[in-house]
Amino acid sequence: MPSTNPSSNDPVTLRIPSGGNLVASTVEARRKAAMEALAAPCAEAVLDLAEAEVVDSLGITLILGLFKTCQQRKIGFRVEGANADLMRVFKLFSLPKLFPIVER
Amino acid sequence: MTSLADESIIADFVAESREHLSTIEPDLLAMEDLGAKVSQEVINRVFRAIHSLKGGAGFFAFEALKKLSHAMESVLMLVRDGKLHPTPDLMDSLFTGVDRLRAMLDDIHASDAVPCAKELAGLEAILSGQGVDLTETVKGRAKGTKRDFDLDAEGVRSALRRGMNIYRAIAYLHRDLKDQGMAPLQFLNNALSVGTCLDAFIDVEAIAGLESCLEEDLPVTLLFASVLEPDLAALALKLPVEQVKALEVKALKDKLKAKPAKPPEAAPAPPPPEEAQAAPGSDPEDRPEDRPEARGSAKEGGNETLRVRVDLLTNLMNLAGELVLGRNQLVRAITEYRNEIPGLGAILQNVNQVTTEMQEGIMQTRMQPIGTVFNRFPRIIRDMSRQLGKQIEVRIEGAEVELDKSIVEMLVDPLTHIIRNCADHAIEGPAERKKARKNPTGVIHLHAYHEGGQINIAVRDDGRGIDSRKVLEKAVAKGLVTPARAAEMTEREIVHLVFAPGFSTAETVSDISGRGVGMDVVRTNVEKLGGHVEMETEVGLGTTVRLRLPLTLAIIPSMIVGVADHRFAIPQVNVVEFVWVKASEAAQRIEQVQGALVLRLRDKLLPLVRLADVLGIPRVYKDPATGETLPDRRISIADRREAESAEAPPREGDRREDWRTDHNIIVLRVGKNQYGVIVDELFDIEEIVVKPLSSFIQGTKCFSGATILGDGRVIMILDAGGLSTAALLHFSDLQAEELRRAEEEKRSAALKASRRRSVILFEAASGERFAVPQDHVLRLERILRSRIELIGEREYIEYRGEGLPLVRLDRHLEVRPLEGGLQEYFLVIPKIPGQDSTARPPAGILISEILDALDVEVELKKVEVRGPGLLGSAVVQDHLTLFLDPVDLLRAAGLMGGDAA
Known part of the structure; x- marks a missing residue:
């Protein structure tokens, strides 16, 4: 179960772990968890993909939904821990033009 | 960011959208006519057209256009899925929607100001009846504007140098990837195995946020370079072919020229995207095939179509005209040196040929099918039929016939005028047609065809026709013709009075049961084009208006x-x-x-x-x-003066x-x-x-x-x-004169024919000549005097096993008797009208000699000789000859009607 863990050093950063792959079978649960996490006030949200090896098209949609929500709430958003394959996909879809993505 | 969406692209979008609307009108009419029986193909055509328009409207952020077309598309989707049938009300909503879309396109930048609330309400009412909430379906489509690629100038140039085609490919994350079981990485590998991805973007504006993001089918738009042709590129990308559109190379090059080279830069900051393009919404067939810049040809020199501005063509046409003039002047100026300069003749011939071909080619680019005008009439007639309570069918033939664009455009008004008049005045209402034993549905037939290097356009109706008498009365009453002139006018001239300026007023037309409104304008416009207009009509049967037009006006x-x-x-x-x-x-x-x-x-x-x-x-x-x-x-x-003398040589200087x-x-x-x-x-x-x-x-x-x-x-x-x-x-004067002369010649020929006769000349007594018409003679027989038998007062001869009575002329006419010393005679056996040639003849006329059988042209004069069967006399071969009617003679001799025995 994914949970929201504010960074110990920076209380305004909301860290959202992927809790595994972001694929069709998991995205709905991840979406609900992310929504709950975002209920807490924060200045920036970070999606941590350290545990994710695969992100399918629904996973990308979820990431974009997360980005959009953050944008609407005027909070920052970035992705961390993406593996090389994920980075290639994100670049293909020009996601780095929308928000910062840090490779694993 | 360099935007491809400039004014020229918007103009292309407007032009294409207009084309879409005019193209689907016949399909909408078919939907209305056929109702639930209409084919899926027709519905899909309409759907795709509206869908394309909607996509373009969304891309350019023409909100009203997008909203209305989206509503129409939603209705069409339900029709396509069989959830709705094309009822008259539904079709009315679609037709009025099309009209409103057209009005928006007329001034695209003010399209949001065009009121369409009524049309939207009608469509929404239809949708709400099906449980479809239009506002729901458009939810998440934030106000979007242009979103375009970041052009990597060097990347594009490099791709072009390597002969690659540049494509705009759209991949939908759900239906093209997830539903196909394809991971994004796999899609990426597919793409990179057949080409280069120059840029891409995702339409994030379409996402509302985490709440409903998973319901959105987001499009990823790629700027993709590949050596593959469009269909193969689509196959390799595993995308529907309509989602992979080749970009116009020239437009790209132009953009690159305008774009200063810049080093590639990372974009780590999360700037909000400038604006989003129209989101696909919940429509599974939402395809961006309408992205205006994605409609160019695949590559230069390809055989696909290329959209070219009309002013460019017009300029080319003018230049071709100047070139033709220059060619003519050149040929004239140097023709005299043709023999002096070796090879000049061949060069001139070549220049001549190439100039002609080029001019013809450029002219060809301006040709448009007349169908672009014809196809708007079924809709006009549909609306008029409803207003007038009439049933009218429009039939179109020869829509593919091509004319210069300028002529096609200038034909719109005259043809509309004619067609409206057909519906309004010529075609009767169903009751009147039934009474006249006509089909209750009237027909207006539009026919374009080539004839004698010209284009003919015939508009034929099967209405009530034009009553020339009433036309003439009106024309005289209006002072357009004098009563004296009216008396001389032919039917055709009278009917053509409807083209006279001043004839056409509304009250005149409704009274005279036919055409009239603005027909003078029709004639004037057609004549301005170097054409002519003619009219033929028959009361009760209909009218045909025929326009004859040149193919082109330029050269x-x-x-x-x-x-x-x-x-x-x-x-x-x-x-x-x-x-x-x-x-x-x-x-x-x-x-x-x-x-x-x-x-x-x-x-x-x-x-x-x-x-x-x-x-x-x-x-x-x-x-x-x-x-x-x-x-x-x-x-x-x-000059009908006689020459001074027939034999004399002509006077010098005559x-x-x-x-x-x-x-x-x-x-x-x-x-x-x-x-x-x-x-x-x-x-x-x-x-x-x-x-x-x-x-x-x-x-x-x-x-x-x-x-x-x-x-x-x-x-x-x-x-x-x-x-x-x-x-x-006055052509009619001459036609009347020709008619008069023809009548005169006919009479003269008839008279001559009556004078011309084929006769058999013979003598009875020596020197007394007779003639009988050949068609009154069945046979001529030579007989021996010894065969003549006398029974009572009458002579007989055995003829075909029976006794044939003989008639001597002197017994009935005041002529001399046959000479008695002859050993043989001749018999004239008359032909009895209506009797078979094998029937037994009633008698034979005894004569002494047959002189001749000949054609004579004589005028018979009254004869002094008395007796039956005498037609008259005339001089034949310098001898006075009595013309006999042998049947009359036999009748007088009591030998007709079985009384011969």
Whole structure:
């Protein structure tokens, strides 16, 4: 179960772990968890993909939904821990033009 | 970011959207006609058109356009899925929606100001009945504007240098990836295995946020370079072919020129995307095929279509015209050196050929099918039928016939006028048609076809026709024709009065059961195009209005003619033939009818005009004796003075005999009529470039334009119709005269035929000659006197096993008896009208000798000799001959009707 863990050093950063792959079978649960996490006030949200090896098209949609929500709430958003394959996909879809993505 | 979406692309979008709307109109009509039976193909066509329009509207952020088209698309989707049927109400909503979309396109930048609440309400009512919430379906479509690629100039240039095609490919994350079981990485690998991805973006504006993001099918748009052709590229990307569109290379190059080279840079900051393109929404078939910049040709030199601005074509056309003029001048200037410079002839020929082909090619680019005009009429008629409570069907034939774009555009108003009149006045209501034993549904038939280098457009209706009597009454009442003139007018002339200015007013038309409204405008517009309009009508059966039009207006082959020192061009399309009348034959071939010159041409009377007279140019002639040019004071060519003596040689200087005063006559066609124009000289046929007339002389009837000849001389182009009008030609007078002459000839032939007879000449007593018509004679028999038997008072001979009574002429007529010493005689056996030739003849007439069988042309005179069967007498072969009717004679002898025995 994914949970929201504010960074110990920076209380305004909301860290959202992927809790595994972001694929069709998991995205709905991840979406609900992310929504709950975002209920807490924060200045920036970070999606941590350290545990994710695969992100399918629904996973990308979820990431974009997360980005959009953050944008609407005027909070920052970035992705961390993406593996090389994920980075290639994100670049293909020009996601780095929308928000910062840090490779694993 | 360099945007591809500039004004020219918006203009392309508007043009394409207009095309879409005009294209689907027949399909909408088919949906209405066929209802639930309409094919999926038709619905899909309409759906795709509206969908394309919606996509483009969303892309350019024309909100009202997008909203309305989206609502229409939603309705169409339900129709396509069988959840709704195309009922009249539903179709009304779609038709009015199309009208409103069209109004928005008319001023695209003000399209949001076009009210469409009523149309939207109608569509939403339909959708709400199906449980569809339109606002729900458009939810998440935030106000979007242009979103475009970041062009990597070097990447694009490199791809182009390597001969790659540049594509805009759209992949939907759900249906193209997830539903196909394809991971994004796999999609990426597919793409990179067949090409290069130059840029991409995702339409994030379409996402509302985490709440509903998973329901959105987001499009990823790729700028993709590949050597593959479009269909193969789509196959390799595993995308529907309509989602992979080739970009126009030239447009890309233009953009690259405008874009300064910049080093590639990372974009770590999360700037909000400028604006999003239209989101696909919940429609699984939402395809961005309408992205305007994605519609160009695949690559230069390909055989796909390429959208070109009309002004560019017009400019090319003008340049081609100038080139033709230059070619003509060049050819004229250096022709005399042809023999002196080796190879010059071949070069000239080549320049000539290439110029002609280029000019034809450019003209071809401007040609448009007449269907672009025709196809709007079913809709107009549909609406009018409803308003008028009539049933009218429009049939279209020859929609593929092509005309110059300028002509097609200028035909819209005249044709609309004619068609509206057909529906409004010509076609009867269903009850009236039933009463007239017609099909309750009237038919308006539009037919375009080629004929004689021209295009004919016929608009035929099966309505009530035009009552010429009422037309004439109205025309007289309005003072358009005098009662005296009215009495002379032919049916055709009367019907054509509807084209007269001032004839056409609303109250006139409704009273006279036919055409009328603005038909003078129709005629004027068609004539402005160098065409003609004609009308044929039959009361109760219908009317046909036929427009004859040139194919193009820009460059036309024309015959150059001369009068005195002036040159004129006559469009070849008007020229029927050239007739050369020798001066010595003019008296026989040219005559005057009701004061007008006419040429007798192949038994027809051709009205003649002298071009010099019509244009007010002083006539001249070459003096045969001196060769000097002198004023021609002759009033008429039809000089019927007798030569001074038949045997005497012609007087020196007699122009009636001199070849230099032979007459050059060009026969011109104006609609169905023809007339001859007498000119002094004929030159060559040249391709002339039509230059419009200055406004100062535009009102001149006789000229349709001007042109520049090869020698640089500016000359006028004659208008065949205007010339005949200016010359006050009355074709009907000549037609009446021709009719009169034909009647006279017919009577004369009949009279001659009545005088001409085939007869058998014979003698009874020596020196007394008789003739019987051959068709009154069955047989002639030679008999021996010894075979004649006398029974009572009557002589008989055995004939075919039976006794045949004999008749001697002297027993019935006051003529001498046969000589008694003859050993043999002849028998004339008459043919009895209505009796079979094998039937037994009633009697034979005994004569002494058969002289001849011949054709004679005689007028019989009353004969002094008394007796039955005498038709009269005439002189044949210098002898007085009595003409007999043998049947009358036998009747008088009591030998007809079985009384011979």
